[in-house]
Amino acid sequence: MKFNIALLAGDGIGPEVINEAVKVSDAIAKKFNHEITWTPALTGACAIDAVGVPYPDETHEICMAADAVLFGAIGHPKYDNNPSAPVRPEQGLLLMRKKLGLFANVRPTFTFPSLIDNSPLKRERIEGTDLVFLRELTGGIYFGEKGRRDNGETAFDNCVYTRVEVQRLAKKGFELAMTRSKKLCCVDKANVLETSRLWRETVQAMEKDYPEVEVSYEFVDAVAMRLVQWPNSYDVLITENLFGDILTDEASVISGSMGLMPSASVGEHTSLYEPIHGSYPQATGLNIANPLATVLSAAMMFEDAFGLKAEAEAIRAVVNKSLEQGIVTEDLVAKGAKSYSTSDVGDWLVANL
Amino acid sequence: MKFNIALLAGDGIGPEVINEAVKVSDAIAKKFNHEITWTPALTGACAIDAVGVPYPDETHEICMAADAVLFGAIGHPKYDNNPSAPVRPEQGLLLMRKKLGLFANVRPTFTFPSLIDNSPLKRERIEGTDLVFLRELTGGIYFGEKGRRDNGETAFDNCVYTRVEVQRLAKKGFELAMTRSKKLCCVDKANVLETSRLWRETVQAMEKDYPEVEVSYEFVDAVAMRLVQWPNSYDVLITENLFGDILTDEASVISGSMGLMPSASVGEHTSLYEPIHGSYPQATGLNIANPLATVLSAAMMFEDAFGLKAEAEAIRAVVNKSLEQGIVTEDLVAKGAKSYSTSDVGDWLVANL
Ligand SMILES: CC(C)[C@H](C(=O)O)[C@@H](O)C(=O)O
Ligand SMILES: CC(C)[C@H](C(=O)O)[C@@H](O)C(=O)O
Numbered sequence: 001m002k003f004n005i006a007l008l009a010g011d012g013i014g015p016e017v018i019n020e021a022v023k024v025s026d027a028i029a030k031k032f033n034h035e036i037t038w039t040p041a042l043t044g045a046c047a048i049d050a051v052g053v054p055y056p057d058e059t060h061e062i063c064m065a066a067d068a069v070l071f072g073a074i075g076h077p078k079y080d081n082n083p084s085a086p087v088r089p090e091q092g093l094l095l096m097r098k099k100l101g102l103f104a105n106v107r108p109t110f111t112f113p114s115l116i117d118n119s120p121l122k123r124e125r126i127e128g129t130d131l132v133f134l135r136e137l138t139g140g141i142y143f144g145e146k147g148r149r150d151n152g153e154t155a156f157d158n159c160v161y162t163r164v165e166v167q168r169l170a171k172k173g174f175e176l177a178m179t180r181s182k183k184l185c186c187v188d189k190a191n192v193l194e195t196s197r198l199w200r201e202t203v204q205a206m207e208k209d210y211p212e213v214e215v216s217y218e219f220v221d222a223v224a225m226r227l228v229q230w231p232n233s234y235d236v237l238i239t240e241n242l243f244g245d246i247l248t249d250e251a252s253v254i255s256g257s258m259g260l261m262p263s264a265s266v267g268e269h270t271s272l273y274e275p276i277h278g279s280y281p282q283a284t285g286l287n288i289a290n291p292l293a294t295v296l297s298a299a300m301m302f303e304d305a306f307g308l309k310a311e312a313e314a315i316r317a318v319v320n321k322s323l324e325q326g327i328v329t330e331d332l333v334a335k336g337a338k339s340y341s342t343s344d345v346g347d348w349l350v351a352n353l
Numbered sequence: 354m355k356f357n358i359a360l361l362a363g364d365g366i367g368p369e370v371i372n373e374a375v376k377v378s379d380a381i382a383k384k385f386n387h388e389i390t391w392t393p394a395l396t397g398a399c400a401i402d403a404v405g406v407p408y409p410d411e412t413h414e415i416c417m418a419a420d421a422v423l424f425g426a427i428g429h430p431k432y433d434n435n436p437s438a439p440v441r442p443e444q445g446l447l448l449m450r451k452k453l454g455l456f457a458n459v460r461p462t463f464t465f466p467s468l469i470d471n472s473p474l475k476r477e478r479i480e481g482t483d484l485v486f487l488r489e490l491t492g493g494i495y496f497g498e499k500g501r502r503d504n505g506e507t508a509f510d511n512c513v514y515t516r517v518e519v520q521r522l523a524k525k526g527f528e529l530a531m532t533r534s535k536k537l538c539c540v541d542k543a544n545v546l547e548t549s550r551l552w553r554e555t556v557q558a559m560e561k562d563y564p565e566v567e568v569s570y571e572f573v574d575a576v577a578m579r580l581v582q583w584p585n586s587y588d589v590l591i592t593e594n595l596f597g598d599i600l601t602d603e604a605s606v607i608s609g610s611m612g613l614m615p616s617a618s619v620g621e622h623t624s625l626y627e628p629i630h631g632s633y634p635q636a637t638g639l640n641i642a643n644p645l646a647t648v649l650s651a652a653m654m655f656e657d658a659f660g661l662k663a664e665a666e667a668i669r670a671v672v673n674k675s676l677e678q679g680i681v682t683e684d685l686v687a688k689g690a691k692s693y694s695t696s697d698v699g700d701w702l703v704a705n706l
Contacts, residue, residue, distance in 0.1 A: 090544045120582050125473045146547040155551035157512045191443045194499040198508035224603040228581050229473050249574040253581050
């Protein structure tokens with residue numbers, strides 16, 4: 001098969017981790033007789049520096065024309081303590097999500113047997129955890145009207161959801177639950193928010209179309225608790241944009257291996273794959289960043305965007321092998337053991353595929 | 354001294370845990386020569402059942418006339434799966450907060466040395482944790498305009514904050530930080546929300562009035578992570594209503610002893626003290642609920658509302674003694690040991706004060 005993949009390396013360690021994911025993807029393509037064309041494009045702080053906007057039209061066209069997008073990370077310290085800067089890298093991210101129609105962010109959380117003791121949580125609490133968040137990504141308070149009144153003394157952010165927005169996200173949740181343990185949890189704050197009541201009534205009305213799926217409804221504050229108490233009691237969780245932002249980051253702590261967690265954003269047009277970690281500016285250019293989350297995001301891309309399960313499994317298998325044999329960057333290295341550079345890890349993966 | 358305390362037992366296990374806190378408070382009052390008048394009043398589901406509304410005017414008048422309010426818990430399963438019920442216990446809670454002007458919810462999180470292994474988090478991650486959340490409690494998306502448009506197909510919730518609302522909450526945060534380790538963290542989502550940008554700029558402008566306080570600004574998703582990774586890196590945290598709802602519940606997991614965590618809500622008029630746990634309906638009337646969080650809430654009341662530190666310390670000391678000697682309800686009992694009933698624990702505390 002032939003694929004055209006948009007390559008958005010972004011800022012900070014983005015280019016370094018993307019580089020290793022490209023090496024591994026090319027090696028897999030060669031092995032399985034596929035042909036990948038990579039089309040690089042600018043986004044984030046580097047796009048602001050180059051052309052003045054964080055998500056240039058040209059980048060958007062490249063993404064729209066691609067079979068999938070592989071994304072690194074964005075963000076630069078020069079914007080960090082100035083959330084009111086007129087142009088910010090995050091705006092590019094939000095614009096990209098909206099314009100590409102990426103309404104569902106898929107975030108698996110699972111444990112790696114060889115790394116389970118890295119977690120701040122006790123082994124017996126997390127063993128067997130294998131949950132997936134589906135976070136709504138193009139609605140809610142992120143995209144509602146916002147602004148100031150009373151000479152800047154009053155600020156507001158409007159949270160808005162339509163039934164259709166909830167339905168399309170929930171549909172993906174039900175479908176995913178059907179391929180897994182048939183358990184779906186709708187996370188909301190229906191005891192306080194009208195948008196949450198719309199979420200809940202919409203999901204309740206869809207239950208009859210998936211009679212095998214057992215649906216539970218939990219308040220976001222209760223989930224924030226239970227997620228770190230008994231993470232393995234969850235399977236598929238669906239939630240709105242802001243709750244998803246908070247809970248998926250909380251969940252990423254469970255595995256103790258944030259440098260390993262991949263994610264996908266899917267929706268109306270193309271789909272996008274990215275590590276959940278950020279641009280880690282302090283490590284830029286040092287060749288120390290962990291490339292595995294990006295490599296595993298590429299595996300998700302092969303499986304979900306291209307339907308190539310064997311290719312995805314081959315990538316996951318070699319990643320597991322590297323973890324077991326300790327061919328890892330400094331963030332994962334066992335006490336006293338040798339750590340490998342970003343590119344060393346990538347080279348090892350390619351050599352051992 | 355003489356005190357008039359409004360007693361809002363509420364629903365579920367509320368009356369049982371309140372009962373023990375009253376016993377302990379009366380014993381302390383006797384020992385230190387104070388005189389307490391308790392004025393019971395209805396709130397929650399029991400108020401809906403009795404008079405049709407969850408926070409009756411009479412209850413409000415009793416609270417306004419009191420030196421402090423001691424609160425149990427509210428909520429009843431008959432409302433749980435019906436968030437659209439026209440009258441709900443939670444509305445009483447929100448109305449009470451608003452009408453009493455309780456704009457700051459104070460939630461300490463700390464570990465009990467004798468219970469540290471109850472936590473789902475590893476001992477080395479939580480040892481020494483002693484943090485306090487100040488959650489804004491009468492503004493934000495909880496109280497903004499909410500409703501439906503397009504024949505019910507679109508729902509909205511407006512999040513609104515004024516500079517004055519942020520200032521009065523932040524002032525309490527700075528003042529609390531001055532009495533502790535002089536570290537303050539402002540939790541927001543200033544990279545996305547205009548209300549958060551107002552929070553951040555308001556707190557930034559207040560820094561000059563507290564030159565000794567070291568202020569940090571962190572995004573809510575990052576805090577949701579770090580809170581369970583390195584809770585003891587935090588001291589005082591200030592945040593808006595909804596973020597506070599989620600993060601304080603997440604934080605309550607750290608100690609592993611939710612049945613022990615007290616809280617206070619303070620503001621313009623009187624102040625209110627309550628355990629952080631809910632009404633635990635399944636346990637109603639069984640005399641098994643843990644009364645210690647309510648007893649410790651009474652200790653906070655003695656110290657913060659009445660300025661009686663010795664009285665508060667005496668309560669805390671006897672609670673610690675009960676924990677060390679294993680005079681605890683079934684939720685805290687060590688494997689194989691005997692558990693005590695709610696009223697047994699209260700009796701023991703009174704006898705050992
Ligand atoms: C950078 C920020 C705007 C973004 C979000 O809040 O969605 C990030 O936290 C994420 O989760 O991808
Ligand atoms: C019951 C609910 C309305 C309430 C809230 O969200 O404030 C509760 O979760 C709390 O934190 O006291």
